[in-house]
Amino acid sequence: MKRRTLWRSLASIALLAVVAAGLFFFLPHPLPAVAASGAQPRGAALLERGRYLTVAADCAACHTVDGGKPFAGGLPFKLPFGTIYSPNITPDRSNGIGAWSDAEFVRAMRSGVGRHGEDLYPAFPYTSYALLSTDDILAIRKYIATLAPADTPSRINDLVFPFNQRRVMRSWKLLFSTRRPFVDDASRDARWNRGAYVVQGLAHCGECHTPRNLMFARKQDEALSGGEVDGWKAWNITPDRDTGIGGWSSADIAAYLSSGHAPGHGSATGAMRQAVDLSLSKLSVQDVDAVVAYLRTVPARRVGPEAAVVAPTAAVRASGPWNPAQDERSLGSRIFAGACASCHGWNGTGQQNSRAALLGSHSVNDPAGANLVRGVLEGSAAPGDVPQTAMPAFAKAYSDVEVAAVANYVIGHFSGKRGTVTPRQVRMARID
Ligand code: HEC
Ligand code: HEC
Ligand code: HEC
CATH class of the missing domain: 1.10.760 (Cytochrome Bc1 Complex; Chain D, domain 2)
Known part of the structure; x- marks a missing residue:
């Protein structure tokens, strides 16, 4: 091939690539044609179905914040390159999704595309929701449309370049999202x-x-x-x-x-x-x-x-609920005696209620103590728990050194493993 022809063909290939990339990044996302199947319930049964699915899909976990209006959004998602916020998905026409068509809603859930064709970040778990049937997505939509509209404006995301360019997500989606509903495996029941x-x-x-x-x-x-x-x-x-x-x-x-x-x-x-x-x-x-x-x-x-969760240690088996088998004087053991044993028991059987049983818990078997430290700092409660019947938050009560000491003591006492929790790790966990 002559040199000049070679350059020409290379140039046209490059031009083609640029056009293809341009088309890929800038072509609008098509809107699917959506219709419920004949099996979709109607009226009150449809709303009840939508309510059940909305709860099972846990939309509220991300779209409702503590003390905020239901589904009005605002929950921050901290990513390495900035923060994004869940939007308002109440039926408010200007701040929520009240003005969206069914097709736009299905497209958002299945392909991660916003109303104006913008690509959404996968903090919205559309790579999972894509598997939902069109009937189920429409039932969720119907139910959400009956909720109280909230006029809370959605917060603007705060991301650094190039991640603030939503189009970047197109290549990600091409690689990682399937956009197809679940198909039954005929070989299974x-x-x-x-x-x-x-x-x-x-x-x-x-x-x-x-x-x-x-x-x-x-x-x-x-x-x-x-x-x-x-x-x-x-x-x-x-x-x-x-x-x-x-x-x-x-x-x-x-x-x-x-x-x-x-x-x-x-x-x-x-x-x-x-x-x-x-x-x-x-x-x-x-x-x-x-x-x-x-x-x-x-x-x-x-x-x-x-x-891995291991069998209870000899020390645990020899302990009673109120008294440890060995009399240890370490900082961690003293904190456990004063702040933890009354609810959890030295033998880990859970004195205060069955949920406080530590035996067999993955958290106390992990030498890194990741969940243990967070649990001690933040506490944990089920709805309806009154104070004294739930796991209290100890973030304010103990220093980083003290939390690390009691965490390592708990790991050692219940699993026999050597805990590796450091005060620095506790400090970082406080920020999370
Ligand atoms: C794990 C957290 C999470 C869950 C669970 C979740 N969402 Fe979201 N959702 C988000 C985030 C974050 C965004 C914003 C994404 C962005 O800005 O690109 C979002 C965006 C959306 C949007 C686009 C709204 C707009 O204004 O563009 C819709 C619609 C939506 N979610 C509906 C739902 C529904 C319905 C459910 C339950 C079936 C649900 N979400 C569950 C986090 C979540
Ligand atoms: C007032 C009672 C009470 C006190 C005091 C208490 N806990 Fe708890 N703890 C609980 C309850 C109840 C749960 C279960 C929480 C739930 O179900 O949400 C729990 C859960 C835990 C868990 C998670 C259990 C698991 O299976 O993963 C750990 C670890 C834990 N506590 C450690 C401690 C430590 C260490 C202390 C002392 C610094 C402490 N607790 C003090 C009641 C208590
Ligand atoms: C929002 C995140 C999230 C979702 C969604 C979630 N899990 Fe979990 N799951 C966790 C975390 C975090 C733990 C650890 C809790 C702890 O140590 O106290 C956990 C613990 C568990 C455990 C206990 C494992 C052990 O060894 O102790 C089981 C079982 C489990 N999840 C099953 C499920 C199933 C099944 C689903 C879906 C139906 C599910 N989880 C959905 C975050 C999640």
């Missing part, structure tokens, strides 16, 4: 398929329990083997016996999801306590049963062996 639908889509367990890659996308081949949310560890929930929940009975898993506690496995704190209270405890018995059936069949992965 209805219960399994329902469980897969709830776990992967509706209740989006993987948003917290699946690890992410450097680009913040879920590693699907390691699904449910343990992730991180807001500094809390969302444990491995694959059926691995040591590091996952393979050793839990089906009744244990169901109890944990429905009440936030499973006998012999501890209690849900942090983001899981909230997911249980707002959403999972309100799932129907059939849906919980389907979730358990599905979880039993996901590929088992052995992840985080250092945090």
Whole structure:
């Protein structure tokens, strides 16, 4: 090929690439044609269905802030490159989504696209919600449209360049989002398929329990083997016996999801306590049963062996509720004696109520103490708990050195492992 021809063809290839990229980044997102199927209920039954699905999908966890109007948004999501805020999704026509068409709503839930065609950030878990059926998305839409409109304006996101360019998300979505509803696996029964639908889509367990890659996308081949949310560890929930929940009975898993506690496995704190209270405890018995059936069949992965739950130590077995087997004088043990033992018991059986049982809890078996430190700082309560029956917040009561000392003592006493919690880690956890 002559030199000049070569340059010409290279130039036209480059031009084509620029045009293709331009089209890719600037072409409008098409609006889907949406219609409910013949199976969609009507009237009050449709609203009830929408309410159930909205709770199961836990929209309120992110779109309602403490003390704010329901679904009026404003919850901050701190990312390494800035902060984004959940928007107002009440039916208010100018501040919420009251003026949206059904098609625009379905497109947002399935493809992460806003009303004016802008690409949305995946802090809105549309990569999971994409799996919902059109009927279910429309039922949610119908229910949300009946809520009280709130005139709270949505807050503007605060991100650095280039992440403040929403179009950047297009390449991310091309790589990581499927935009397709769930398709039943014909080789499995209805219960399994329902469980897969709830776990992967509706209740989006993987948003917290699946690890992410450097680009913040879920590693699907390691699904449910343990992730991180807001500094809390969302444990491995694959059926691995040591590091996952393979050793839990089906009744244990169901109890944990429905009440936030499973006998012999501890209690849900942090983001899981909230997911249980707002959403999972309100799932129907059939849906919980389907979730358990599905979880039993996901590929088992052995992840985080250092945090595996081990049998109670000899010291714990020899202790009574009110008296430790050994008389230790360390700072951590003195704090435990004064501030923790009355509710938890030296033998970890839970003096104050069954939820305070520490035996078998993943949090006290993790030498890094990630959730333990956060729990001690922030406390944990179920709705309706009166003071004295819940886990108090100790952030103000103890210094970083004291929290680290009691955390390491708890890890050592209950699991026999050497806790590695440092005062610096406690200081960082206070900011999270
Ligand atoms: C884990 C947190 C989270 C959950 C759960 C969640 N959202 Fe959101 N949602 C967000 C965030 C954050 C945004 C803003 C994304 C952005 O600015 O790009 C958002 C954006 C939206 C938007 C776009 C609104 C607009 O003005 O552009 C809609 C619609 C929406 N969410 C509806 C829902 C519904 C319905 C549910 C429940 C089925 C839900 N969300 C659950 C975090 C969440
Ligand atoms: C918003 C994030 C989030 C969502 C959504 C979520 N989880 Fe969790 N989950 C967590 C966190 C964080 C923990 C750790 C709680 C603790 O240590 O007290 C946890 C703990 C658990 C545990 C206990 C594991 C152990 O070893 O102690 C089980 C079981 C569980 N989750 C199942 C589920 C299932 C099933 C779903 C979906 C139906 C789900 N979770 C949805 C964050 C989440
Ligand atoms: C007033 C009673 C009370 C006191 C005092 C108390 N706790 Fe708790 N603690 C609870 C209850 C109740 C729960 C379960 C919380 C829930 O269900 O949301 C809990 C939960 C926990 C958990 C999480 C359990 C799990 O299974 O993951 C840890 C760890 C913990 N407490 C450690 C401590 C430590 C350390 C102290 C002392 C600094 C302490 N607690 C003081 C009542 C108490």
